[in-house]
Amino acid sequence: MPGWCRDRRRRWGTCTVIVECGCQHAIGLSGVVRGLPEAELLGDARILEVCTDSRRVRPGALFCAVPGTRRDGRGYAAEAVAAGASALLVQRFVDLPVAQVRVPAVRPAVGPVAAELHGNPAGDLAIAAVTGTNGKTTAVHLIEAALAAGGLRTGLSSTVESRLPGWRSPASLTTPDAVDLQRLLCRMRTAGVQAAVLEVSSHAIDQHRIDPVRAEVTVFTNLSPEHLDYHGTVEQYFATKAALFTPERCRRAVVNIDDPWGRRLAAQARVPTVTVGRSPRADVRVEEVGSTFDGLRVVFREGGAPVALTVPAAIGGRHATGLAAAYAAARVLGAPKSAAVDGLSAALPPGRFQRVDVGQPFLAVVDFAHTPTAVADLIATARRISRGRVHLVVGCAGHRDRFSRPDVGRAALAADTAVFTADDPGEEDPAEITAQVLTGTIGFSGGEFAVEHDRRAAIAAAVERAGPGDVVLVAGRGHERYQAINGVRRPFDDVEVVTAALAAAGWAGPPVQRRGRTCG
Numbered sequence: 063m064p065g066w067c068r069d070r071r072r073r074w075g076t077c078t079v080i081v082e083c084g085c086q087h088a089i090g091l092s093g094v095v096r097g098l099p100e101a102e103l104l105g106d107a108r109i110l111e112v113c114t115d116s117r118r119v120r121p122g123a124l125f126c127a128v129p130g131t132r133r134d135g136r137g138y139a140a141e142a143v144a145a146g147a148s149a150l151l152v153q154r155f156v157d158l159p160v161a162q163v164r165v166p167a168v169r170p171a172v173g174p175v176a177a178e179l180h181g182n183p184a185g186d187l188a189i190a191a192v193t194g195t196n197g198k199t200t201a202v203h204l205i206e207a208a209l210a211a212g213g214l215r216t217g218l219s220s221t222v223e224s225r226l227p228g229w230r231s232p233a234s235l236t237t238p239d240a241v242d243l244q245r246l247l248c249r250m251r252t253a254g255v256q257a258a259v260l261e262v263s264s265h266a267i268d269q270h271r272i273d274p275v276r277a278e279v280t281v282f283t284n285l286s287p288e289h290l291d292y293h294g295t296v297e298q299y300f301a302t303k304a305a306l307f308t309p310e311r312c313r314r315a316v317v318n319i320d321d322p323w324g325r326r327l328a329a330q331a332r333v334p335t336v337t338v339g340r341s342p343r344a345d346v347r348v349e350e351v352g353s354t355f356d357g358l359r360v361v362f363r364e365g366g367a368p369v370a371l372t373v374p375a376a377i378g379g380r381h382a383t384g385l386a387a388a389y390a391a392a393r394v395l396g397a398p399k400s401a402a403v404d405g406l407s408a409a410l411p412p413g414r415f416q417r418v419d420v421g422q423p424f425l426a427v428v429d430f431a432h433t434p435t436a437v438a439d440l441i442a443t444a445r446r447i448s449r450g451r452v453h454l455v456v457g458c459a460g461h462r463d464r465f466s467r468p469d470v471g472r473a474a475l476a477a478d479t480a481v482f483t484a485d486d487p488g489e490e491d492p493a494e495i496t497a498q499v500l501t502g503t504i505g506f507s508g509g510e511f512a513v514e515h516d517r518r519a520a521i522a523a524a525v526e527r528a529g530p531g532d533v534v535l536v537a538g539r540g541h542e543r544y545q546a547i548n549g550v551r552r553p554f555d556d557v558e559v560v561t562a563a564l565a566a567a568g569w570a571g572p573p574v575q576r577r578g579r580t581c582g
């Protein structure tokens with residue numbers, strides 16, 4: 063029986079296995095590497111899957127020995143062969159009794175070989191890829207909603223989850239690794255998905271997880287210093303993001319030119335670019351923004367015509383450019399104007415300015431803000447809509463962005479009160495993380511602040527302080543439903559904890575609705 067992967071134009075020889083993505087395939091090693099001009103083959107083998115982790119190798123796998131950020135995958139080649147790998151992708155041939163392919167660099171080759179094995183699923187999907195420091199997840203969910211409203215069968219991959227009609231899976235990374243991404247795209251194609259919206263982190267671009275996908279449109283939200291422990295400098299961080307906006311990676315681009323890095327990106331882009339923002343030069347111009355307790359009303363101008371939409375779930379002007387970018391991307395992919403407007407009016411991902419309402423006379427919000435700019439934006443948004451004081455609960459996660467911790471502390475001073483607490487410390491000492499956050503407050507004046515390492519108690523303290531017209535902001539965890547302390551992961555859901563704190567404080571009312579259950 064000939065193998066097929068929904069794309070019946072391809073014939074891949076004898077079918078021997080059905081893998082998770084729903085496609086059936088087996089392909090010769092020389093076929094898998096046909097897209098790699100510098101590949102040098104030693105022997106041949108039938109490949110059933112591609113794998114970069116010896117611990118996940120199954121019989122018939124091509125094991126790619128990636129020199130990683132911490133370990134060298136070459137050291138695990140023997141283990142992979144013992145587990146049944148039928149071939150190896152390496153930078154130097156190794157003395158093991160299996161077929162091998164030598165390439166100048168393994169990491170950039172992983173995506174192309176996985177894509178080849180799955181019959182290049184990206185080629186059958188209209189792909190939108192979103193990058194930037196803040197607002198990627200939000201934009202991904204908005205674009206998907208706009209495309210779905212336009213009648214397309216859609217899939218998405220974001221920090222929150224990967225999903226397609228009839229299937230969803232929580233995400234562990236912002237962007238899946240190259241093998242998982244190709245498997246996901248294949249699963250989408252098998253399910254008849256027409257358009258896929260992907261969130262792309264700078265790590266993913268640097269680690270070639272997105273290769274060889276060429277998106278129909280890439281979107282840039284904004285840029286501020288983040289992940290400098292990985293990229294070294296903001297210039298390098300920008301250069302990494304900018305690599306997504308090249309003809310090799312996309313056909314067209316949507317760029318927020320209110321952001322200075324966005325202006326630079328639009329100026330250097332080598333692909334047709336739609337600019338968005340409040341700037342009079344923007345192709346999709348944000349003309350009016352009205353933000354109230356009840357939502358956001360935005361008017362864009364695209365060409366001559368105004369486009370008005372009201373988003374009940376969104377609060378805060380910062381979402382206006384995100385909405386404009388999502389609108390522009392959906393339009394680039396062919397969504398009719400009215401459908402794009404309908405879709406955008408419905409969908410924000412969970413944990414992004416998510417209101418928790420049990421009938422209390424103040425606004426309680428759970429938000430994923432964890433970068434200094436996002437925390438500053440969040441407070442500024444709350445300040446604009448609050449009739450009283452703004453109370454913040456914030457901390458920093460362990461094992462990431464150590465350099466930003468003091469800046470998060472400084473940003474928090476813009477709130478009237480702040481409780482510094484544990485975010486997701488992992489194996490790090492929460493007290494030490496908070497001490498680093500607090501160094502940013504030294505020499506600056508601002509609101510009152512306190513330290514409470516127990517996040518539940520910190521949230522309760524903020525709720526206790528709130529009065530009519532105030533805003534309580536619980537920042538950092540958003541949609542996440544766990545907290546790891548001393549390396550032990552326990553369930554912890556900010557929305558549930560805020561709800562409980564409101565109840566304990568004596569506010570009663572109808573139960574909270576989780577936005578995540580209804581979007582998509």
Ligand SMILES: CC(=O)N[C@H]1[C@@H](OP(=O)(O)OP(=O)(O)OC[C@H]2O[C@@H](n3ccc(=O)[nH]c3=O)[C@H](O)[C@@H]2O)O[C@H](CO)[C@@H](O)[C@@H]1O[C@H](C)C(=O)N[C@@H](C)C(=O)N[C@H](CCC(=O)O)C(=O)O
Nearest residue numbers: 114115116128130131132133135138235236237239263265
């Ligand atoms: C620091 C980092 O980014 N690491 C990523 C990187 O791992 P790596 O290749 O450097 O791994 P390594 O530990 O050095 O090992 C090298 C190789 O040996 C293999 N190995 C290792 C051990 C073994 O027993 N057998 C074996 O075969 C590994 O599978 C790997 O292929 O490449 C892997 C495959 O793409 C990623 O899964 C992995 O993400 C780790 C899990 C991670 O936590 N990454 C975070 C920092 C990340 O990527 N975050 C971004 C966004 C963050 C944000 O915006 O907030 C994301 O996209 O999620």
Ligand SMILES: Nc1ncnc2c1ncn2[C@@H]1O[C@H](COP(=O)(O)OP(=O)(O)OP(=O)(O)O)[C@@H](O)[C@H]1O
Nearest residue numbers: 195196197198199200221380384414429430431436
């Ligand atoms: N267009 C935007 N511009 C600035 N901030 C935004 C925008 N959209 C959402 N935000 C805010 O930025 C924070 C992070 O949102 P979101 O999760 O969408 O970003 P992200 O880029 O996916 O983050 P991460 O890289 O951590 O996954 C939240 O506070 C959110 O409300």
